[in-house]
Amino acid sequence: xxxxxxxxxxxxxxxxxxxxxxxxxxxxxxxxxxxxxxxxxxxxxxxxxxxxxxxxxxxxxxxxxxxxxxxxxxxxxxxxxxxxxxxxxxxxxxxxxxxxxxxxxxxxxxx
Amino acid sequence: xxxxxxxxxxxxxxxxxxxxxxxxxxxxxxxxxxxxxxxxxxxxxxxxxxxxxxxxxxxxxxxxxxxxxxxxxxxxxxxxxxxxxxxxxxxxxxxxxxxxxxxxxxxxxxxxx
Numbered sequence: 001x002x003x004x005x006x007x008x009x010x011x012x013x014x015x016x017x018x019x020x021x022x023x024x025x026x027x028x029x030x031x032x033x034x035x036x037x038x039x040x041x042x043x044x045x046x047x048x049x050x051x052x053x054x055x056x057x058x059x060x061x062x063x064x065x066x067x068x069x070x071x072x073x074x075x076x077x078x079x080x081x082x083x084x085x086x087x088x089x090x091x092x093x094x095x096x097x098x099x100x101x102x103x104x105x106x107x108x109x110x111x
Numbered sequence: 112x113x114x115x116x117x118x119x120x121x122x123x124x125x126x127x128x129x130x131x132x133x134x135x136x137x138x139x140x141x142x143x144x145x146x147x148x149x150x151x152x153x154x155x156x157x158x159x160x161x162x163x164x165x166x167x168x169x170x171x172x173x174x175x176x177x178x179x180x181x182x183x184x185x186x187x188x189x190x191x192x193x194x195x196x197x198x199x200x201x202x203x204x205x206x207x208x209x210x211x212x213x214x215x216x217x218x219x220x221x222x223x224x
Contacts, residue, residue, distance in 0.1 A: 101157060
């Protein structure tokens, strides 16, 4: 399967714990994006990365959220000290140029 | 004013009819436009991309772009029940270094058998 891969598909965390979401882009894609979809809301851009660089993090909350795309391995979206409002579907997308292809998403539930 | 606006629907069409989905955007500098389909509980799937004024056809789908009117549309011919989903319009502002997409809230399409 040459598509965008995300894991885990479902993640349950208690308030105050850390959540780590992973994304492997499609083969040949060097651009990675993270989006969040809250229940009954649209997709919202969070961050855009290339290898070892954050290109645009204008959609990232200022606190508790961070992202990286290391030289080796998947991109990681990290949420520290999760709160109930972080419960959402987190989608990763990748592109070669402009057309972005989405992974299956990680459904985060904070209890 | 929202950056990308879509009628939330639901848009109900009979099987075999043409479904017309519309989207307007506010940033005149936008350069790239996309339509995604999202089934309930699933991830968005890219259907069409369009970059210049006019029509672009791919199978049963036609995307139309009018930059002067800041308007993008998607036509689905011979609609099938399997086309029932939420259709998301997305805009890439272009310029600078970012490729981020701004999404509308989507139009729910229901194709009646």
